[in-house]
Amino acid sequence: xxxxxxxxxxxxxxxxxxxxxxxxxxxxxxxxxxxxxxxxxxxxxxxxxxxxxxxxxxxxxxxxxxxxxxxxxxxxxxxxxxxxxxxxxxxxxxxxxxxxxxxxxxxxxxxxxxxxxxxxxxxxxxxxxxxxxxxxxxxxxxxxxxxxxxxxxxxxxxxxxxxxxxxxxxxxxxxxxxxxxxxxxxxxxxxxxxxxxxxxxxxxxxxxxxxxxxxxxxxxxxxxxxxxxxxxxxxxxxxxxxxxxxxxxxxxxxxxxxxxxxxxxxxxxxxxxxxxxxxxxxxxxxxxxxxxxxxxxxxxxxxxxxxxxxxxxxxxxxxxxxxxxxxxxxxx
Numbered sequence: 001x002x003x004x005x006x007x008x009x010x011x012x013x014x015x016x017x018x019x020x021x022x023x024x025x026x027x028x029x030x031x032x033x034x035x036x037x038x039x040x041x042x043x044x045x046x047x048x049x050x051x052x053x054x055x056x057x058x059x060x061x062x063x064x065x066x067x068x069x070x071x072x073x074x075x076x077x078x079x080x081x082x083x084x085x086x087x088x089x090x091x092x093x094x095x096x097x098x099x100x101x102x103x104x105x106x107x108x109x110x111x112x113x114x115x116x117x118x119x120x121x122x123x124x125x126x127x128x129x130x131x132x133x134x135x136x137x138x139x140x141x142x143x144x145x146x147x148x149x150x151x152x153x154x155x156x157x158x159x160x161x162x163x164x165x166x167x168x169x170x171x172x173x174x175x176x177x178x179x180x181x182x183x184x185x186x187x188x189x190x191x192x193x194x195x196x197x198x199x200x201x202x203x204x205x206x207x208x209x210x211x212x213x214x215x216x217x218x219x220x221x222x223x224x225x226x227x228x229x230x231x232x233x234x235x236x237x238x239x240x241x242x243x244x245x246x247x248x249x250x251x252x253x254x255x256x257x258x259x260x261x262x263x264x265x266x267x268x269x270x271x272x273x274x275x276x277x278x279x280x281x282x283x284x285x286x287x288x289x290x291x292x293x294x295x296x297x298x299x300x301x302x303x304x305x306x307x308x309x310x311x312x313x314x315x316x317x318x319x320x321x322x323x324x325x326x327x328x329x330x331x332x
Contacts, residue, residue: 003044003164004031009173010054014075015061023061045164077140085132086181086249090188092128096121173253177331187245195238201227207290221287226279230272237269254328262325266318273314277307 008027012020034047051057055075197204202224244258244265251258276282283303292302 003041003048004028007031007048007051007054007164011058011061014055014058014078019061048164073140073144077136081133081136082181083249084136085129086185087246088128088132089125090185090245092124093121093189093192096124174331177253177328179248179252179254181249184245184249187248188242191238191241191245195234198227198234199231200224206284206287219287219290220284223281223284226282227276230276233272237265237272240265240268254325254331256326256329259322259325259329263322266321270314270318274311277310 008024008031011027012024015023031044031047031051034050035043059074201222202220206221207219244261247258247261283306288299288302291306292299295302297305
């Protein structure tokens with residue numbers, strides 16, 4: 001393990017994105033100047049000990065001081081905040097999507113429903129963020145004031161004074177291999193969206209026509225009873241997707257095991273949804289009649305065009321996801 005690279009990563013990840021590259025080069029040069037020509041691991045540890053905790057060194061580069069909680073607990077506080085906020089936000093949005101499914105009003109226009117869901121979603125995210133920030137801040141403020149020790153060096157996430165040996169427990173993650181919290185959050189949101197569309201497809205997917213108050217839902221595109229006939233396996237896929245997203249959050253980088261799991265999930269989901277699409281009773285007869293009149297084509301032509309197009313999109317994105325997973329897992 002290259003302790004120097006891990007140390008620089010631990011310093012720069014606490015700094016603004018725009019300044020990380022310059023500071024990384026500066027640190028690399030500084031450490032190199034401090035090391036002897038023929039150095040060993042003990043020499044590296046000695047130099048890193050002189051530079052001090054990555055959290056303390058990063059604080060010296062930042063423009064704003066760490067006074068909200070204090071230098072001793074600030075790094076642990078921020079680490080927990082970054083970990084808890086995305087999880088709480090994702091759970092909140094998934095629960096909001098579930099509420100939307102069960103309380104959806106068939107007579108309500110889709111525009112009003114989307115605006116209402118967006119407004120509630122933003123408000124729910126703000127509420128969750130405030131609650132997490134407030135209670136976590138209170139907890140750490142109390143912990144810091146109960147700490148009677150005179151030692152004021154910043155603590156590592158293990159709540160012990162930092163030493164270079166702590167770097168051995170940290171995995172160096174190349175930037176292109178890392179999984180961002182935004183990616184995890186996006187995965188959970190996409191799962192919530194398509195699950196909502198699946199279970200209420202007859203209320204959301206179909207033909208909309210302009211009315212006095214905006215777009216009005218007129219003709220459902222699919223037979224909801226056909227879709228619900230496959231609900232057990234669809235629920236399994238939803239659970240697996242949510243589990244994969246949380247696994248990504250915990251591991252933080254693409255691994256071979258994760259790429260294999262992602263491949264199995266993508267293949268399973270693609271096969272299941274292609275099987276559903278091939279059901280001859282999936283599309284509503286009224287919807288097919290309307291679309292064939294609109295495009296002046298026969299019903300078999302329209303069905304083949306629509307089903308084939310959806311299949312191609314499913315297969316393409318599944319293949320891209322599988323390829324991207326294995327590509328990132330091989331990055332060293």
